[in-house]
Structure formats: structure tokens, C-alpha cells
Amino acid sequence: EDKVVQSPLSLVVHEGDTVTLNCSYEVTNFRSLLWYKQEKKAPTFLFMLTSSGIEKKSGRLSSILDKKELFSILNITATQTGDSAIYLCAHPFSGTYKYIFGTGTRLKVLA
Amino acid sequence: EAQVTQNPRYLITVTGKKLTVTCSQNMNHEYMSWYRQDPGLGLRQIYYSMNVEVTDKGDVPEGYKVSRKEKRNFPLILESPSPNQTSLYFCASSFADPTTGEQYFGPGTRLTVT
Numbered sequence: 053e054d055k056v057v058q059s060p061l062s063l064v065v066h067e068g069d070t071v072t073l074n075c076s077y078e079v080t081n082f083r084s085l086l087w088y089k090q091e092k093k094a095p096t097f098l099f100m101l102t103s104s105g106i107e108k109k110s111g112r113l114s115s116i117l118d119k120k121e122l123f124s125i126l127n128i129t130a131t132q133t134g135d136s137a138i139y140l141c142a143h144p145f146s147g148t149y150k151y152i153f154g155t156g157t158r159l160k161v162l163a
Numbered sequence: 164e165a166q167v168t169q170n171p172r173y174l175i176t177v178t179g180k181k182l183t184v185t186c187s188q189n190m191n192h193e194y195m196s197w198y199r200q201d202p203g204l205g206l207r208q209i210y211y212s213m214n215v216e217v218t219d220k221g222d223v224p225e226g227y228k229v230s231r232k233e234k235r236n237f238p239l240i241l242e243s244p245s246p247n248q249t250s251l252y253f254c255a256s257s258f259a260d261p262t263t264g265e266q267y268f269g270p271g272t273r274l275t276v277t
Contacts, residue, residue, distance in 0.1 A: 083262040094253060095206070097265035140206065144262040149213055150221055151196065151261055155205035 054079045054145045058154035066162050069131050073157045075141035076123040083144055085124050087115055090138040090156070098126070098139075131161045165190045167269035169254050175275045176244055184239045184272050186254030194257045195237040196221070196266065197229065199250040206253070212237055213260075244276045 059074045077085060084102045088095035099108040104119035112131075117124045128135055138156040145152055167188045176182055188195065196211040198221075208221030212231040226248055228240040237256075241248060251273050255266040 086265065093270055094268035096268070100265065142206075149194065149211060149219070149261060151208050151211070151266075152222070153198075153206040153208075155203065 054143075054152055056141055056143060056152050056154035058139075058141060058157050060157060061155070062158040062160070064160045064162065065131055067132055069161075070127065070129045071131060071159060073126040073128075073139050073159070074123060075126070075154055077141075077143055078122065079143060079145075081147060082119060085117060085141060085143045087124070087126050088140040088142065088153075090140060091136075095140055128159075131159075133161050133163050135159060136161045165267070167254055167256055167267050169252075169269040169272050171272060172270060173273050175277065177277055178245055179243050182241050182244060182274075184241075184252060184254075184274070186237045186239065186269060187235050188237075188254075188256040188267070189235065190256065190258070190267065191234065192256035192267075193234070193259050194261050194266075195231065196255045196261075197227070197237070197239045198253045198255065199223065199248075200253065200271075201250050209239070209252075244274075246276050248274065249276050250274060 056077045086100045087098040099115045101117035107116045112129045115126045138158050140153050140156045142153040170185045193214050197209040198206045200206050207223045209227050210229040212218045251271050253271050254269040257266045
């Protein structure tokens with residue numbers, strides 16, 4: 053059965069720290085894996101990964117996918133209080149257009 | 164402005180009283196979806212639609228109905244709401260197959276069923 057597991061469930065760091073968030077998945081027919089950030093309201097898109105080993109980068113955030121080991125990581129360097137949010141990863145179910153999200157990692161960055 | 168809108172944003176209702184949460188997008192997206200978000204359970208998909216008149220069940224469809232009569236609208240219907248449907252609901256849309264691109268989320272509807 054397809055599933056997505058994120059770790060850790062929550063994390064508290066200080067400004068300037070670097071954090072690594074993990075997303076492991078099980079899927080019969082991999083197509084893509086997506087990362088979203090959810091602050092107070094609706095999730096917003098960060099990255100989509102389709103190929104193994106290719107890093108996607110946007111400012112202090114970056115993400116990489118390992119299709120062999122079935123996981124992805126989201127890295128945030130030089131964290132700021134504005135990075136405090138829930139980070140979600142998601143992928144489509146095999147053979148359908150259903151979508152599954154992990155339960156998320158709640159990140160809190162202290163000033 | 165490109166957006167997904169939901170109404171109402173907040174709703175308190177009683178068990179058994181039928182309600183509809185509307186969702187509309189102005190981006191000409193083909194794919195639309197409803198999710199509920201509960202503490203510790205994350206976002207779970209209720210229903211999705213690949214196009215007009217094409218809908219399918221997500222992970223947690225029990226107790227919900229949807230329809231897609233027009234491309235821009237995808238209402239969520241609770242025929243007989245129960246307290247376990249108290250949740251935060253999000254509508255989302257994407258241009259085509261969501262495996263190829265991001266979904267855009269509405270602002271959310273917080274529903275309380277007493």
C-alpha cells in the first residue's frame with residue numbers, strides 16, 4: 053500500500069541553524085514527490101522532484117530525491133523565524149490521480 | 164488574481180443539517196480536489212475530479228458528496244454532518260495531472276459539527 057512517512061514529527065531550532073527534514077515513501081509506480089510549506093493557513097508549493105539525485109534549490113531551501121532508497125530530504129540552511137511552519141511531502145498514488153500527504157514536520161525556529 | 168476561493172470560511176452547524184462548502188478556481192484548471200486536515204493525521208484526500216463530470220474517491224470519502232458540473236466549481240456536500248466531520252477543509256486545483264505540477268490551495272474552511 054502506498055504511504056508517506058515524515059520525520060521528525062516536530063523540531064525546535066534556533067535562528068541560524070540548519071535543519072534536515074525527511075520524507076520516506078512506498079509506492080509501486082513512482083511518478084513525482086512534492087514538498088509543501090504550511091504556515092497559518094493553506095499549503096504552498098515548494099518543490100517537485102521526479103529524478104533521483106537532482107537537487108532542487110530555492111534560496112536557503114533545497115531538496116533531493118533518492119529513488120533507490122525511497123526517500124527525499126528537505127534542507128533549510130540559516131533558518132529564520134519565518135521558516136516556522138509545517139512542512140509536508142506528498143506523492144500521487146500508484147496508477148491513479150489520488151494524492152497522499154505525509155503527516156508533516158512541524159518546525160519552530162526561535163529567535 | 165489567480166486563486167482558489169472557498170465559502171464559507173468558518174461554519175458551525177448541528178448534526179444532520181445538510182451543508183455545502185463551495186470551491187471555485189479562476190485558473191482554468193482541470194484537476195480539483197478536497198482535503199480534510201486533522202491534528203496528527205495530516206491532509207487526507209476526500210474526493211478529486213480530473214475534469215467536468217469526472218470525479219473519484221480519495222482516501223476518506225465516506226459521508227461526503229461532490230459534483231463537477233462546471234470546470235471552475237467543485238462543491239463539497241455533507242448530506243448529514245456528524246461530529247467526526249469537524250475538521251479544517253481545503254479545496255485545491257492544478258492545471259492537469261497533479262503528478263506533473265503543484266496544486267493551489269484555497270484558504271480553508273473550518274467546520275464544527277455539534
